[in-house]
Amino acid sequence: MKYQSTQFVIKTSKQCNLRCQYCYEFSELHKSDVMTMAQIESMYRHIESYYRSLEIPVAIHFIWHGGEPLLISPQFYWEALDLQAKIFASNHYQITNGVQTNLTILDDERLLLLAEGFDRVGVSVDIFGDLRVYENGRDSQARVLANMDRLREAEIPFGCITVLSKKNINNVEQIYQFYRKLGLSARLLPLHQTSNQGQNSGIEIDPHSVLKAFQTIFDLWLADEEFVWIVPVIEMVTEVLNFYDPSVACNFYDKREWEGINLVNITGDLYGYADAYEIDLSYGNLFTTPLGELFSGKKHEQSILAAEQRLEQTCVNCKFFGACCGYPIAENGYEYNELDPDGAIRCIVHKGMLQYIEYRLIEEGIINGGIVDLQRLKVAQVDREVQHV
Ligand code: SF4
Ligand code: SF4
Structure with missing residues (x-):
């Protein structure tokens, strides 16, 4: 099932x-x-x-x-x-x-x-x-x-x-x-x-030092004959592989359709991941109110609209959108990113990593003519279904 x-x-x-x-x-x-x-x-x-x-x-x-x-x-x-x-x-x-x-x-x-x-x-x-x-x-x-x-x-x-x-x-x-x-x-x-x-x-x-640190981890991982499971780098490798695999369906983050991570504070106040502890952004109280009511409430709608706007401003023009569902921008908001003057978010760490992984795999000849040589990656151990939960 x-x-x-x-x-x-x-x-x-x-x-x-x-x-x-x-x-x-x-x-x-x-x-x-x-x-x-x-x-x-x-x-x-x-x-x-x-x-x-x-x-x-x-x-x-x-x-x-x-x-x-x-x-x-x-x-x-x-x-x-x-x-x-x-x-x-x-x-x-x-x-x-x-x-x-x-x-x-x-x-x-x-x-x-x-x-x-x-x-x-x-x-x-x-x-x-x-x-x-x-x-x-x-x-x-x-x-x-x-x-x-x-x-x-x-x-x-x-x-x-x-x-x-x-x-x-x-x-x-x-x-x-x-x-x-x-x-x-x-x-x-x-x-x-x-x-x-x-x-x-x-x-x-800052985001640039985070990007550099993750790049170092990826290079170590790529050169290693052992499989070392370091998230989020493994998730990012999976997304690049999915980008090159036409049999993998596109995956777009849809907060309106499904909430993958919910945070319940000790007070019972319920938050989406991006809004934690901003009491004005809480969906309401889960001790007193059914989840269905909170999910159909005004605060949840506001949170959905904000996530949709972030996706619209940043992800729709990204070549990896669909292989990366956009979650890092939709729910992580502004952390480890920079803002353009028009308010759009630059996806410094996540997109920077997908670009770097792609570049390195091409450089190593693991991606050649758009085809990934899976035999040369420890990919069998990677769960290709990235779920941010
Ligand atoms: S991060 Fe905070 S809650 Fe966690 S161990 Fe440290 S002080 Fe305790
Ligand atoms: S890499 Fe960044 S900009 Fe591209 S789809 Fe993913 S979250 Fe959005």
Whole structure:
């Protein structure tokens, strides 16, 4: 059965034992409030009633996020998962759960939760930069690496997220080698701009340095006989291959048709990915209002129109539009891009990477006369269907 996928990022609590300089939750990290089970039940029911009304079967991926989600008692998650299994019992759904953790706290109870409760575990670790520190300023990485060893010993699969900032962007080759050596997949996430002025002072990066870092990763990947899974570079390779493959149907991001990523704040306020925490742009409250009502509301329509306008201004003239669905511009908005005087966005990083990958594959003779020699790429391991969920 083919399921249409969507993702709900759930901000269960903002409390965290770390104080990473770039954290976009920084002002709330001391708050110990946690979503109540009654709120989680309303959220589930409001989500379920909407997807039940659709004819297509739906794969829903819940990502439990914070703050540090593992500060909360594992019992909380077992209850939330039990409740979820009851509410989404129909085979109309394929439900998975992931957790994004700083992995500084790992007792036996939490190890069991990661092994048997969650389907996916994401670990945040920057490898270089010393920005992931405890409240007293002490670096957390030694503890995280030791706990990653415990996950490996317990055979719990996990992937990592590394935030790229000025403190580690010149170390991307070592970061690549780190993940290669451990056989881990990773997502490189360029430093997120926060609304707190001055918070990222001294560690900001510009789109051109992000592009250069991703180009370095691609060159390492291309020359490597091992397959190292580094997102978003792998997704970009897939898009270039799809561009050259006439059998792959064009794929255009259509927010009006489908929301792939939804963020639920601890307050219940629901956001699209591009609009997170801009309360005026929230679609409304998922604790109190059914998802279908929020999706047909005025705020959702505004968000759709803004995404459509970004696609119209930037993507329709891009030669890769269709192989790249336009999501990076539609939902990432202005980050890691520059604006033309008429307000159009220049797609510095994503388009720059697609152009670079194409150029390098032609230079290496892997693309020749418009035909891709797949035997010369580790492409069999690439899932050719790019889904930004
Ligand atoms: S671990 Fe995550 S939530 Fe905690 S301070 Fe760092 S970035 Fe923020
Ligand atoms: S590469 Fe950039 S401009 Fe081109 S379609 Fe993708 S997001 Fe749009």
